[in-house]
Every structure is written in C-alpha cells, then in structure tokens.
Amino acid sequence: MAFAVSEFKTNLKGGGARPSLFTVDIDAALTQLGIAPPASSKFLIKGASIPTSTIGTYDVFYHGKAIHVAGDRTFETWDTTIVNDEDYGIRIAIEKWMDLVADHKLNSRQLNNSEGETASYKKSIKVTQFSKTGEHLHHYHFLGAFPTTLSAIALDWATASEIEEYTVTWTYDRWMPGTSAKGPLTTVDHLLSTEKHTA
Numbered sequence: 001m002a003f004a005v006s007e008f009k010t011n012l013k014g015g016g017a018r019p020s021l022f023t024v025d026i027d028a029a030l031t032q033l034g035i036a037p038p039a040s041s042k043f044l045i046k047g048a049s050i051p052t053s054t055i056g057t058y059d060v061f062y063h064g065k066a067i068h069v070a071g072d073r074t075f076e077t078w079d080t081t082i083v084n085d086e087d088y089g090i091r092i093a094i095e096k097w098m099d100l101v102a103d104h105k106l107n108s109r110q111l112n113n114s115e116g117e118t119a120s121y122k123k124s125i126k127v128t129q130f131s132k133t134g135e136h137l138h139h140y141h142f143l144g145a146f147p148t149t150l151s152a153i154a155l156d157w158a159t160a161s162e163i164e165e166y167t168v169t170w171t172y173d174r175w176m177p178g179t180s181a182k183g184p185l186t187t188v189d190h191l192l193s194t195e196k197h198t199a
Contacts, residue, residue, distance in 0.1 A: 017137065021130040024048050024080055026093075029123030029145070035096050038089030045090070046165070047081025048127050051140055051175045077169050078142060084153060084164035094147050094168055097121075101146060116173075122146050125170065126178070144173030 024045040027037035056071035082090050101121045123146070128139035149169035 015132065017129060018132060021132065022048060023128050023130075025126045025128070029125050030093055030097070032123055033097060033100060033121075035093050038087070038093060040085060040087075041090050041093075044083040044085060045080050046083050047079075047167075049078065050127070050129070051078060051142070052076050073174075075172060075174055077148070077171055078145075078175075080168050080170070082166055082168060084166060091150070091166065094150055098147055098150060116144075119144070122173070125172075139178040140175050141178055142170060142172040142175050145170050146172075 023042045025042065026045075027041055030037040030041075054074050054076065056074055057068050058071050059066040060069055061067070084091060122144040125142045125145045126139055127142075129137045131137050147168050148171045149167075151167040151169075153164050153166050
C-alpha cells in the first residue's frame with residue numbers, strides 16, 4: 001500500500017479541529033438562579049472537554065460462554081478549569097450556586113427540594129467548539145447540571161509570575177449534542193428554546 005501525503009491532506013479537509021477554540025457558557029444558568037453572571041465568564045473558563053460517551057455492559061452466560069449485552073448509558077462528572085482574576089467573579093458566583101444547594105451553616109437547601117432534571121438548583125450549561133475562522137462547529141448541552149466540587153487555590157510566597165487557576169467539577173443528569181453550524185435544529189435545542197426554568 002502506498003502512502004500519499006496528498007491523499008491525507010485531501011481527507012483532512014478542515015485542517016483538523018483545534019482544542020483551544022471553544023467557550024463554556026454558564027451565564028444563562030447563573031441568571032436563572034438569580035446570580036449575576038460575571039462578564040468575564042466566557043473568557044476565563046480556559047479548560048473543558050467534549051464529554052465522554054459511555055454505555056455499560058453486562059454478561060449473560062450460557063454453558064460457560066459469555067454473551068455481552070448492552071446496559072445503561074452512564075455520565076461521568078465534567079471538569080472546567082478557570083483563570084482567577086482579582087475580582088474573584090466566577091469563583092464567587094460558583095460559591096453562591098453551591099450555597100443555594102447546601103448552606104454552609106445548616107447544610108440546608110435554599111431552593112425548593114424538588115429533584116430530577118428540573119430541580120431548581122440544576123441548570124443547563126454548554127460547551128461550544130469553533131472552527132479556525134470562528135464558525136460554530138458543534139456544541140453540547142449538560143442538562144440538570146450543578147457544581148459539586150470547587151477546588152482549592154494554592155497560595156505560596158515563593159510563587160511569582162503566575163496566575164491563579166482552579167477547577168470546578170460538575171455533576172449532571174445527561175448531556176445532549178446540539179446543532180452544528182450547518183445542521184438542522186436538534187431536539188435538545190428545540191427543548192431548550194421553549195423550556196422555561198424557574199429559579
């Protein structure tokens with residue numbers, strides 16, 4: 001088999017998607033919770049990921065022979081890395097969100113106790129991937145999402161010329177792919193455009 005670089009270039013039509021071209025949108029979720037979203041949120045969330053897709057399996061045995069059967073879909077937690085500016089804007093907003101879920105003093109919930117995907121403390125957040133020309137390529141909605149871990153920020157007199165960063169771990173009920181730049185409106189986009197979330 002011959003290896004032709006020209007054929008490889010032909011099949012990599014877009015030049016490859018770049019992992020640095022993305023944004024994470026938590027503004028709508030914060031607004032629905034009554035928390036003012038910091039203007040910097042889309043600029044300072046510097047690390048995220050396209051979510052993992054996992055379907056579990058289980059084995060059924062017949063005369064010692066294992067037959068693999070598809071199980072349920074599972075959803076792992078999702079991490080975002082955030083640059084900390086001197087106003088602590090995003091971190092304070094996340095702290096307020098977590099405080100609505102579980103108060104520091106009484107461990108009580110400030111929002112109503114309904115559960116499920118539409119629970120008041122659960123909201124939708126979104127990660128969007130862009131092309132090198134700024135075109136919207138694809139995005140994913142994380143439905144029923146809320147922050148479960150806000151990582152520490154290490155402080156050290158010996159650390160100089162560095163900017164603080166921290167990680168937020170999100171738990172969510174499920175993720176759904178959204179519409180691409182050239183694709184039709186998907187079911188989840190239609191749902192989110194018509195669904196009303198109350199804080």
